Amino acid sequence: MSDENKVIIDVSNFDPHFRDEIAAEPGGEHIRRCFSCSTCTAGCPVAGVTDKYNPRRIIHMALLGMREQVLASDFVWLCSVCYTCYERCPQDVRIPELMNAIRNIAVQEGYVPATLKMQVEKLQAHGRLYEIEDYENERRAEYGLPPIREEAAEVRQILRQAQDNVLEQTNAEE
């Protein structure tokens, strides 16, 4: 491979505390246990069909301190949360929980994928991912199913509280 084709990483930009930041986030506690055996990647249904997602590589990048590259990436959103690696990991790294911890940090940094934003808007508006209003309840009645009342106000309150917590945290760090 010629030098032009190599992606040279600038190690001076690494954040050596990124692993601690992840370990402090619920779900990320076990990140330092990873010894890069790749059991997660070998059994991963997503990694099995695309090179875009490679859990071993993401954990390695995080341990190296590649904070921006990880948080701004699309790949942290490609864990299907199937728990295959969770069951098999010899170091109990709890990878789906770890990915969720990284996602939570990414969101705090403003990296919110359009799909997540749309889902949260649905939850705020309807308390659920699919709205159930008159039309849906009429359809349910046609099939002999009871009506469902949407309960959005309390879900909205929970999401707002979470948002406030995130803002508070972000402000405290600044």
Next chain:
Amino acid sequence: MIAQSEIRYALYLGCTVPVRGMNYEMAARKVAERLGIKLVDVDGFSCCGFPARPLNWQAGLLMAARNLALAEAQGLDILTLCSACTSTLTEANHRLKEDAELRAWANEQLAGMGHTYKGTARVRHFARMLYEEVGVDTLREAVTVSLADFGFAPHYGCHYLKPSHLYDGFDDPENPQSLDRLIEAAGARVVRYKDEAQCCGGGILGFDEETALLVAKQKLDHVTAAGADGLVLICPFCAIMYEANQRRVESAYEVEYKLPVLYYPQILGLAMGFSLEEMGIKLNRVKPRGLIKALRS
């Protein structure tokens, strides 16, 4: 009619089933009623919290705790149809029961809404309830119509079994048996196929559709190659991947499956003598033509 009067649950539908999985809901309600299982509809249930977790784990946990508190207030355990709801509610229950500090925090947040989480409600998936509480022997006795000519491929999905520490050793995530036994109890054959434990890809559908459909395609290939009359599953999101998106996989990859996808309570109900209409087969997009023909004749 088999008396199971001691089995009583709050039916937790989640987001997907009541809108996109009405056939699943119809079949589950009818089968439960015939088996003497009392299902209560609780007013105010909302999303389980699963989709909020990537945003903020506390929000996901509180949404789950809120639903658990609603069931507790009625003195009921929770019966789920969606596997993601099952694991989200079960995990929240575990965490809140084990961590007194977290529980106190959650109750502080819920207090303003008039809810209290105590940790008294159990969470069970419908299929696990059938397997453990009704039992395959009772199910076999309830069967009146033979499905012996049909072979179905079981799809357990992920969250019905994993993370396994949440499920107290129920079934083996690497080599599960419960759905196989349930299919046999309904009088049908179990068809083995390659990579049975593989995920449907539903978790990433909204983030990378092409990759998600490629994950789903693998199972459609394997089940079709094994010659099954249908794929039998127990989660509405798996059904979206394998049934609602089957056409899209077919056109994207120029293949043809026409593979029927059935919810387990649908085949159990048909075996128990319910009609195709009662089991909501009309709402199955890929028509199970063999079954329809056999049951109409």
